[in-house]
Amino acid sequence: MNLDETLPTGIRQKSLFLGGPTASGKSRVGFLLAERLGGEIITVDSMQVYRGLDIGTAKPSPEERARVPHHLVDILDLNEAFDASQFASRAQVAATDILKRGRVPIFCGGTGLYFKALLEGLGESPGSDPVLRAALEQTPLEELLAELQARDPEAFERIDRKNPRRVIRAVEVLRLTGQNVTAQRARWKAEPVENPVFFAGLERDPEDLKRRIEVRVDEMFAQGLEAETRRLLAFGLETNRNAMQAIGYSQVVDFLHGARSLEDTIALIKLRTRKYSKRQMTWFRRQARVQWFAVSPEESLEKIAGSVADAFAKFRQTN
RNA sequence: GGCUGGAUAGCUCAGUUGGUAGAGCAGAGGACUGAAAAUCCUUGUGUCCCCAGUUCAAUUCUGGGUCCAGCCA
Numbered sequence: 216m217n218l219d220e221t222l223p224t225g226i227r228q229k230s231l232f233l234g235g236p237t238a239s240g241k242s243r244v245g246f247l248l249a250e251r252l253g254g255e256i257i258t259v260d261s262m263q264v265y266r267g268l269d270i271g272t273a274k275p276s277p278e279e280r281a282r283v284p285h286h287l288v289d290i291l292d293l294n295e296a297f298d299a300s301q302f303a304s305r306a307q308v309a310a311t312d313i314l315k316r317g318r319v320p321i322f323c324g325g326t327g328l329y330f331k332a333l334l335e336g337l338g339e340s341p342g343s344d345p346v347l348r349a350a351l352e353q354t355p356l357e358e359l360l361a362e363l364q365a366r367d368p369e370a371f372e373r374i375d376r377k378n379p380r381r382v383i384r385a386v387e388v389l390r391l392t393g394q395n396v397t398a399q400r401a402r403w404k405a406e407p408v409e410n411p412v413f414f415a416g417l418e419r420d421p422e423d424l425k426r427r428i429e430v431r432v433d434e435m436f437a438q439g440l441e442a443e444t445r446r447l448l449a450f451g452l453e454t455n456r457n458a459m460q461a462i463g464y465s466q467v468v469d470f471l472h473g474a475r476s477l478e479d480t481i482a483l484i485k486l487r488t489r490k491y492s493k494r495q496m497t498w499f500r501r502q503a504r505v506q507w508f509a510v511s512p513e514e515s516l517e518k519i520a521g522s523v524a525d526a527f528a529k530f531r532q533t534n
Numbered sequence: 535g536g537c538u539g540g541a542u543a544g545c546u547c548a549g550u551u552g553g554u555a556g557a558g559c560a561g562a563g564g565a566c567u568g569a570a571a572a573u574c575c576u577u578g579u580g581u582c583c584c585c586a587g588u589u590c591a592a593u594u595c596u597g598g599g600u601c602c603a604g605c606c607a
Contacts, residue, residue: 237571262571272571300568328570335567342568375565378574384567400567462571486560491571497564 221336221401226310227412228534230320231527234259234499235417236492237325238427240516242275244417245323247520249283252319252527256285257309259324259333262461263288264297267447270440271463273431286313293447293455299332300342306333327498331403334412338401340388347390351383359386370396413530415523416505418496423512428488432463436481441467462487 231248235241245256258264262272266289275285286309291297306329310320322330351359359382364371367389374381388396419427444452444467452458452468459465463484470480499505506526510519 260571261569296569298568299570303568326570328566328568328572331567337568340568348569375574378566380569380573381566384569388568397567403567456569457572460569460572465571488571490560493562494566495571498566498570501564502566 221410222307222334222412223311224410225314226307226320227334227410229314229531230310230322230412231523232330232412232414233321233323233417233523234325234327234330234414234495234503234505236419236424236495236499237273237488238424238431238492239417239419240427240510240519241323241325241417242273243516244520244523245321246275246279246283247517248524248527249319249321251520251524252321253317254283254319254321255309255313256283257306257313257320257322258285258287259302259306259322259326259329260287261297261302261326261329261457263324264291264302265289265455265458266292267443267450267452268458268461268464270435270438270443271461271467273435293451293458295455296345297457298342299328300337302326302329303332303337325495327495327502330414331502335403336401338399340396340399341391343384343387344391347387348383351386356382359383362386363389367396373397411504411530411534413527413534414503414505415526416499416503416507417519418507418509420511424492425489426512428492429485432481432485432488435463441470441477444468445471462491 231252231254233241233245233248248254249256256275258275260272262268263274264287265272268274274288279285280288287302287305290305306322310322313320322333324330356379360371360376363374363382363385367385370385370389374385376382385396388394388399392399440463444464447458447464448468448471452464459468466480466484466487469475470477475483508519508522510516
C-alpha cells in the first residue's frame with residue numbers, strides 16, 4: 216500500500232473519528248456510537264495492539280468486543296514491533312472492509328500520530344532498520360548532528376535538534392536513502408484539506424479528568440495489574456520497546472525490580488497518566504481539526520454519544 | 535526537662551564570607567512526519583518561621599520565642 220497517499224475519499228466521508236485524552240470516556244462513547252449507528256470500532260491506540268497488555272491499556276471487555284467488533288486490538292505478540300505506518304495500512308484495510316459490509320468505521324483512540332499518519336500519510340521515507348537504529352542510538356548526538364548538517368542541511372534546520380529521537384530518525388532516513396529527508400515526508404498542514412472528515416473530540420475539566428485517572432489507576436491495580444505485568448515479563452515484555460513505553464507496565468516493572476515502593480509506583484503512574492493526557496490535549500488541539508464535545512462529570516455518556524451522532528448525521532448530509 | 539540539627543517556591547532541598555535568592559519535581563504552555571502511553575522545548579517574587587537587637591543594609595550575625603526531627607534524661 217502506498218502510504219504517500221492520504222486516506223481515500225470514501226473512507227474519509229463515511230467514517231467517524233473520535234479522539235480525546237485518556238480516561239475521557241471516548242472508548243465508551245465509541246462503543247455506544249457503534250451500537251447506535253451500526254458501526255465497528257477501529258482502535259487508534261499504540262498499546263492495545265499487543266496481546267497481553269490488557270489491564271494497563273484499559274482494553275475493551277470481552278462482552279463489549281462480542282457486541283461490537285473492535286479492530287486492531289490484540290493483533291501482535293510481545294515480540295513484534297509496530298509503528299504508525301503499519302497502523303495506517305491496517306486501519307485502512309479494516310475500514311474498507313467495514314464499509315463493504317455496509318457498516319460505519321469508527322476510528323476511536325488517543326494516539327495522535329496514528330490519526331495523522333492515517334489521514335495525511337507519512338510520505339515515502341523508509342521504515343526503521345533495527346540494526347541501523349541500534350547503532351545510531353550508540354552514537355553521540357553531536358556526531359549525528361554533524362553528519363546531518365553536512366549531508367542534509369535542510370533537515371538539520373527543520374528538526375528538533377535537542378530531541379534524540381528526531382535526530383536519530385533523520386539520520387536513519389538519510390543513511391537508508393541518501394536523499395533529502397524533508398522531501399520524503401508527506402506534506403502536512405500546508406494546505407487546507409479539501410476533503411473534510413468528521414473528527415469529534417471529548418473534552419473534560421482538568422480536575423474531573425484527574426479524578427477519573429486516579430480512579431482508573433486504582434482500579435487497574437485492584438484488577439491485578441501487578442500480577443499481569445509479572446506474567447508478561449515471562450513473555451518478553453521487557454524486550455519489546457513499544458510495550459515498555461506503556462504507562463503502568465513500565466513503572467510496575469521498575470517496582471518489581473525493587474526501584475520503588477508500591478505506593479510510590481501507583482502515585483507515579485497517576486502522575487504520568489495525567490501528564491500524558493495533557494500532551495494528548497495539546498496534540499488534538501493543535502494537530503487535528505476537532506469538533507469538541509465538552510463532557511461534565513454528571514453528564515451521561517449516552518447523551519454525549521447522541522450529540523456526536525447528531526453532529527455526524529449533519530456532516531453526512533453535507534458531505 | 536537538657537542537648538544537637540532543621541525551619542527558604544505547591545513538594546524535596548541548595549544558597550547568600552550581610553547588599554531581599556535558585557535547582558529538581560509538580561503546575562502551566564508548546565513541539566511532534568515510520569518507537570508517539572514515547573521523546574523534546576519554554577516558563578520560578580517567594581512574609582527566606584516570628585519578635586527584638588547590631589548595621590547604611592539582615593533571609594544571612596546576636597538574643598528571645600514557636601514548631602519539627604533525633605539523641606539524652
